[in-house]
Amino acid sequence: MPVPPEPDYCPPPPEALDIIHADESFIVADKPAGLLSVPGRGGHKHASVLTYLADRYGSALDIHRLDLDTSGLIVVARHRTAQSSLAKQFADRTVSKTYDALVKGQMESDRGQIDLPIGRDWQDRPRRRIDLESGKPARTRWSLEVQAENIAHLKLQPVTGRTHQLRLHLASIGHPILGDRLYDSACRSGRLCLHASQLDFTHPETGKPLKFLSTASFHL
Structure with a gap:
């Protein structure tokens, strides 16, 4: 199917970005769907998690990213040493x-693992594709939370971190994520039902184990 046209960028205001944690080393924020993680090309795409946090805290450095359409937890460093440690x-x-997702269909079991390599789709950008010959290894673990008539609530744990990994992996096994305009040919409207709900890592300076949680706004 052809790539659908990119919708106009209408970012949520700065107050829609909830701050879960902030200290001298890093910030954990709860990103709303529809907000870029970092500024895009062109002045009309300047608004982002990074720019909102830089305006508020004076310094914000990229570590990882969430897709525009994905909501949930994102970590941003406040200085170079923390950025290096967290990026490592x-x-x-x-x-x-851990992510929460609503997907189409009836799951065949209570849990599983998807091991399918992912490569760029040069003819269909920005999509990725399953590439068994030259794609990069990608692994996703999933478990079933709730099964409704034709929709399932899953917990997803990406072992690797490829672009669009969760979206492409679920679509490739016949269970596209609800609201996925790129990988579900039947999608017509609605938000992408994918939310980064848990992050576990160690503090970049103290080494203390940390856990952050966020609840998805969608549910069955």
């Missing part, structure tokens, strides 16, 4: 990430 945790896969 993400790169070393010692950060535990």
Whole structure:
């Protein structure tokens, strides 16, 4: 199917970005759907998590990103040392990430794992595609929370962190995420029902284990 046209960027206001935690090293914020993680190309895409936090705290440095349409927990560093430490945790896969998602269909079991390599789709950007020959390894673990008639509430844990990994992996096994305009050909409207609900990592300075939680606004 052709890539649908990108909707106009209408970012939520700064007050829609909830601050879950802030100290001298980093900030954890709860990003609303529809807000970029970092500024995009062009002045009309300047509003983002990073710019909102920089305006408020004076310094905000990128560590990881959530898709525009995804809501939930995002971590931003306040200085270079914290940025380096936290980025290494993400790169070393010692950060535990959990997402809530509503997907189409009846799940075949209570839990499972998707191991399908992901590559760029140069003819259909910004989509990614399953590429068994030259794609990068990608692994997603999932567990069933609630099964309704034709919708399931899943907990998702990405082991790797490829672009669009959760969206593409779920669509590839026949259970696209509700509201996914890129990977569900039947999607016509509604928000993407994908929310970063838990982050576990260690404090970049003290080494203390940390856990942050956020509740998705969608539910069955």
